[in-house]
Amino acid sequence: MxxxxxxxxxxxxxxxxxxxxxxxxxxxxxxxxxxxxxxxxxxxxxxxxxxxxxxxxxxxxxxxxxxxxxxxxxxxxxxxxxxxxxxxxxxxxxxxxxxxxxxxxxxxxxxxxxxxxxxxxxxxxxxxxxxxxxxxxxxxxxxxxxxxxxxxxxxxxxxxxxxxARPDPFCEVEAGLLWHLDTAHNDVVARLVSRLPPPLRRGQVRPLGLDRYGMRFRVEGKDGDHDVRLPFHKPVDDMTGLSQAIRLLMGCPFLNGLRARR
Missing domain, CATH: 2.30.110.10 (Electron Transport, Fmn-binding Protein; Chain A)
Incomplete structure (x- = not known):
C-alpha cells in the first residue's frame, strides 16, 4: 500500500x-x-x-x-x-x-x-x-x-x-545518496522518519526513494509493507537545493550548514 x-x-x-x-x-x-x-x-x-x-x-x-x-x-x-x-x-x-x-x-x-x-x-x-x-x-x-x-x-x-517528460535530476545518483544516508547518517534518517505521522511508522522504516519533490520511505510492518512520501517544501534541481530541502525537512534552522560566529 x-x-x-x-x-x-x-x-x-x-x-x-x-x-x-x-x-x-x-x-x-x-x-x-x-x-x-x-x-x-x-x-x-x-x-x-x-x-x-x-x-x-x-x-x-x-x-x-x-x-x-x-x-x-x-x-x-x-x-x-x-x-x-x-x-x-x-x-x-x-x-x-x-x-x-x-x-x-x-x-x-x-x-x-x-x-x-x-x-x-x-x-x-x-x-x-x-x-x-x-x-x-x-x-x-x-x-x-x-x-x-x-x-x-x-x-x-x-x-x-x-x-x-524528463528523468528526475537525481535518478542516477539516488542509490548512492540513499546508501550514504542509511549507513553514515542514521541520525538524519531518524529525524526524517520522526516527521512521519505515528500511524505510518509502525514497523521498520527504511529510505525507499528520493526525487526532486521529496523522499519516500518503506514501512515494513507485521500487517504488510506501506510506502509513504515526505515532500520537500518546493521541488529542487541540484545538490545544493537537495541539501537545503533535507535540512528543512528535518526542521534544521541552519539551511546552509553551521557557520562560525564572527
Missing amino acids: ASTVGPAPTTPERIRSACARAGAALVAVEGGGPVAAPVRHLLADGSFAIALPVDCAGRADGSASGSQALLELTDYAPLPLREPVRSLVWVRGRLQRVPADDVTDTLDLIAAEHPNPALLQVETPRSAPSHGDPRYALFRLEIASVVVTDATGAEPVGVADLLA
Whole structure:
C-alpha cells in the first residue's frame, strides 16, 4: 500500500527515471523466452534501441514487418528491503533490426547520453577484432503501449507524454545518496522518519526513494509493507537545493550548514 502526500513525479517522469536507472531489463520475442538486454535506450523518435544476444537475433528477424516483443524494465530499491522491486515498466511493440548503415550512428548517440560498456560488444559493419566477437545485435522496438506498475497500481502512458517528460535530476545518483544516508547518517534518517505521522511508522522504516519533490520511505510492518512520501517544501534541481530541502525537512534552522560566529 502506498500513501502519497504532496507533489510527486508524474507517471511519465517516473517511467523515464525508471528507464534511466533500471537494474534489469528483459526482452521476450514471440516464439521464445525472455533474454537479458544490456542496452535499452529511448530514442527521440519514440522507439527503444535494444541490444539482443546475436544467438537470438535470428528469431527477432523472423519477418520483414518485424516481430512482436515485450520489454520489461525492473526498478529495484537501492537498499535491501523485504520487497526489493519498486516498479515494473512494460513496453510492447514491434522489433526490427537497425539497418547496418545506421548502427554506428545510433551507438554514438546512445553513448553520448548514457555511456555503457556493452555498446562495445554490439555488432557493427566494422566490428574491431580487438574487441572480440560481437555478442549483441542492435534492434529498434517501435512502441505500441507502455504500462508502469508499482505500489500505487498500474497505469498506461502515451508515447508523446513519455517523450515530453524528463528523468528526475537525481535518478542516477539516488542509490548512492540513499546508501550514504542509511549507513553514515542514521541520525538524519531518524529525524526524517520522526516527521512521519505515528500511524505510518509502525514497523521498520527504511529510505525507499528520493526525487526532486521529496523522499519516500518503506514501512515494513507485521500487517504488510506501506510506502509513504515526505515532500520537500518546493521541488529542487541540484545538490545544493537537495541539501537545503533535507535540512528543512528535518526542521534544521541552519539551511546552509553551521557557520562560525564572527
